[in-house]
Amino acid sequence: MDVLAGMLDGPRARGAFAIRSVMSPPWSMLIRDQAPLTVVAVVHGEVWVLPRDTPAVRLRAGDVAVARGPDPYVVADDPATPPRIVIHPGQVCTTLSGASLAAQMDLGVRTWGNQRDGATAPPTTMLTGTYQQHSEVSRRLLDALPALAVIRADDWDCPLVPMLAQEIGRDDPGQAAVLDRLLDLLLVTALRAWFARPDTDAPPWWRANGDPVVGHALRLLHNHPERPWTIAALAAATGVSRASFARRFASLVGEPPIAFLTGWRLTLAADLLQEPAATVGAVARQVGYGSPFALSTAFRRRYGVSPQQYRARAHGDRADQPPSDGRPADAPG
Incomplete structure (x- = not known):
């Protein structure tokens, strides 16, 4: 078991929480879940990620970002859109005042968002996998990552994002295991691609x-x-x-x-x-x-x-x- 395998399969590893978000502008979410690691893959549209201490980054369809916690960050349709939703530890989602949004934004199996019939602009669709367990094994790898590592669609040939998008809304027997493995594979592939870059300060x-x-x-x-x-x-x-x-x-x-x-x-x-x-x-x-x-x-x-x-x-x-x-x-x- 090396460090990357240990992060996913080691004694403290657990399956990630996976969800599809379908959002119509304007929208903005303050992520305060304190998760050690989150993977965001854009399927349609574009997403802005605003880490706390670094410039905003725009993600387009096919891009994958790996966000290192536990510091909060914002995900939005535009850097100027103020947060309206807060994601808390345990993936509890509320308004800024603390009112639950679980029922209001439920769009079906593992799907969540503000997209409704009659929207005037095409929605943005993104897949999110949140690894919630803290581990000393994973810390050896996470400490080498920036707050946000972005792998552009043009920089790699990866069929996993459309595959995960297809599977995440299904509710067949064994689906949780399928999603765990697809998400883990996406994370491993993304991290390999990131650390293989010549400009990356890999450990x-x-x-x-x-x-x-x-x-x-x-x-x-x-x-x-x-x-x-x-x-x-x-x-x-x-x-x-x-x-x-x-x-x-x-x-x-x-x-x-x-x-x-x-x-x-x-x-x-x-x-x-x-x-x-x-x-x-x-x-x-x-x-x-x-x-x-x-x-x-x-x-x-x-x-x-x-x-x-x-x-x-x-x-x-x-x-x-x-x-x-x-x-x-x-x-x-």
Whole structure:
């Protein structure tokens, strides 16, 4: 499991909330859902996205944007249109004064908006996927993203947006699983396209994945953190000398192999500790520490609290969140 796979399939990963919005101008939404990651794909029309601290960006049909939370931002038909709708945590949607819009803007299965018969202008249609779970694994990737990463329709050949648009309004058996996988595939494809751009400041470990030696070592560390790795063992597994491997890894990744491994182990441990049935001993074994004490010592050095304190705090934070079965109370469909 590498960082990108871990963000979607790791111990803290959960399916995203997916919805289609059909909006007739004028419209503007203040997004305050505090979600770590949101994917927006424009199907028809155009959309303006206004991050808090960066210039407004216009999206046209076929464009995909990845918005990194939790800072609020505005999505609108025009930068000058003031917000009239607020999206809160749990995807609860209200007016600026707090009145619910769930019934008023329900347009059918997973479809929401202000489009009604008799509208004078063509509506804008966009697909939104919101990843609502916080994760230390995903943080390693999200920290490398800007507030808004935009992939233009002309910059890639991706059939996923029309496919997702076709599937999102269906209510067939297993549809939630279909949407989860399509949305995940769209996100992975978009992130790959973004980090492949020459002008993107991708993290060193991302670019190092393409190196035949260091990339192989990274996959070994990601997939098997529980093994007792040493520089000599990694060098042997990648077919180079110990000194050559250590130099090459540090040069491409930006830190020595064992330092990288320690960081990855503790990142995984932080997510695993948030699982209800996890114990410190079991987590220690899963991430390659010989004892709960060894994990606790390293964990406290990294996070400033013991594993038990970290888990208690995470469970307390979850208890403060509104309950959800994957379809928030104010969501249509």
